[in-house]
Amino acid sequence: MMRDQIGATDISDEMLAAYFDGELSDADAERVAAAIDADAELRGEFEQLGLLGGLVQHGLARKANQVPQARFEQIWDEIDRAIANDARTASEPKEISPSIWGRVWAAFKPLRVPAIAAAAAAAVTVYVVGQDDSDPNKASDTVVEVTPSPSTPEPGNDDGAGPQPMPAPVTKIADANPVVVPPEPSELAPMEVPDASGVEIHNIDLGGGGGRISNTGTVTVLYLDEEPAQADSERSL
Amino acid sequence: MATTDSDDQELVAAAQAGDRRAFQTLYERYERKVYAVAYGFLRNQEDALDVLQEAFIKVHRYLPNFEGQSSFYTWLYRIVANLCIDHLRRAGRKRDVEFDDKLKHSEASESSAHLPISSLGDPAQAVKNKEILSAVEAALDQLSDKHRAVIVMRELQGMSYADMAKEMGCSKGTIMSRLFHARRNMQKILSTRLDHVPEEGDSSEAGDSLTQEAAS
Numbered sequence A: 001m002m003r004d005q006i007g008a009t010d011i012s013d014e015m016l017a018a019y020f021d022g023e024l025s026d027a028d029a030e031r032v033a034a035a036i037d038a039d040a041e042l043r044g045e046f047e048q049l050g051l052l053g054g055l056v057q058h059g060l061a062r063k064a065n066q067v068p069q070a071r072f073e074q075i076w077d078e079i080d081r082a083i084a085n086d087a088r089t090a091s092e093p094k095e096i097s098p099s100i101w102g103r104v105w106a107a108f109k110p111l112r113v114p115a116i117a118a119a120a121a122a123a124v125t126v127y128v129v130g131q132d133d134s135d136p137n138k139a140s141d142t143v144v145e146v147t148p149s150p151s152t153p154e155p156g157n158d159d160g161a162g163p164q165p166m167p168a169p170v171t172k173i174a175d176a177n178p179v180v181v182p183p184e185p186s187e188l189a190p191m192e193v194p195d196a197s198g199v200e201i202h203n204i205d206l207g208g209g210g211g212r213i214s215n216t217g218t219v220t221v222l223y224l225d226e227e228p229a230q231a232d233s234e235r236s237l
Numbered sequence B: 001m002a003t004t005d006s007d008d009q010e011l012v013a014a015a016q017a018g019d020r021r022a023f024q025t026l027y028e029r030y031e032r033k034v035y036a037v038a039y040g041f042l043r044n045q046e047d048a049l050d051v052l053q054e055a056f057i058k059v060h061r062y063l064p065n066f067e068g069q070s071s072f073y074t075w076l077y078r079i080v081a082n083l084c085i086d087h088l089r090r091a092g093r094k095r096d097v098e099f100d101d102k103l104k105h106s107e108a109s110e111s112s113a114h115l116p117i118s119s120l121g122d123p124a125q126a127v128k129n130k131e132i133l134s135a136v137e138a139a140l141d142q143l144s145d146k147h148r149a150v151i152v153m154r155e156l157q158g159m160s161y162a163d164m165a166k167e168m169g170c171s172k173g174t175i176m177s178r179l180f181h182a183r184r185n186m187q188k189i190l191s192t193r194l195d196h197v198p199e200e201g202d203s204s205e206a207g208d209s210l211t212q213e214a215a216s
Helices: A013-019 A026-038 A040-066 A069-092 A099-105 A109-134 A138-142 B004-015 B020-041 B045-065 B072-093 B093-105 B132-140 B145-155 B161-168 B172-193 B200-215
Strands: A141-146 A171-172 A199-205 A211-212
Touching: A013 A026, A013 A040, A013 B172, A026 A040, A040 B020, A040 B132, A040 B172, A069 B020, A069 B045, A099 A109, A141 B161, B004 B020, B004 B045, B004 B072, B020 B045, B020 B072, B045 B072, B072 B161, B072 B200, B132 B172, B132 B200, B145 B161, B145 B172, B161 B172
Parallel strands: none
Antiparallel strands: A141 A171, A199 A211
């Protein structure tokens, strides 16, 4: 904002205030001083700045003088206590501050277990993938042998017309590989009877009424139903 | 008590050497001046006393680092101004911001506002007039925090524009403009209040009228 023209000189109010505060350069200060000398209105405004400053100083000093001395003494007591407390704290032995690496290690302490677990998982993954990818043919080497289970021929079944036990695939797993290849579920393999009497179950028809057990001529018919009450076996000679 | 920089330096040196009595003398020398500055900023007695306490605790803690490149009171006042500005920022007084904006952009603020010097009489006597000083306090109350801050830093602490800009986190130009508007607003409020200020001898009547005005 510019003041009204004062003769040939433009002196803004802000410039006048800056002159009052001693913030102008020497050249500008000389120009303002000359304008103040030449213009009574400008001189009046300059004096107002001084009066305002004096009023503020005296007004606040008066306010400070209204506070009782006892209040300032109370404040000093608080300061004195704080100083004594500082001195006591300073005289106590300080703990040795850890090194920068120690502080970093401490900062990451909560993340250690998850990080180690993630690293371990990543290592296992990399190892397994590496095993699979290193040699495509190596996968077939893992299952080293697949042979049918040893089937016992039925001595009493000369004509061989009876249902032959299907050779159940037996999978031999390589020692280093825990992967188990299960047999095909659609084909029933003969199950070994625990008492080793040579009896074998050759066929079971679920929900039906037939069955045959070799080799002593004993036939056991098993009636199997979904009803629990009829699940008991009936044995006939 | 008249103080000089050399007196302060001796006391500071003694306090730095651990003389608590010397530090207490420094406190007693500046307690009211610091309070006046803090009250000028904050307009609240207890807040100002809190700042006084905090300032001297801080001064004592940093006293070993004080090398005397500036005078003690300049250093002390800078700490006080810093604490007051922090206090104001924490408080965030909305009322004053609104008042500041309204006055700053009003036509009345832009036009000249003169103190009624003729009615104040002798300026040397005017600054001792209780009614005038009461009006000054009321006018300070109405200023915004920022305007009051620059007025106090300049008129009480004698800080340079550069130091004020550093304290308030703005440019020198902003300080120059802010100080101009602060003074203009202050003059405007005072001129309204002091239009018919009587002489000191008739102060009781004026005091009543001012009290009634403040109450209304």
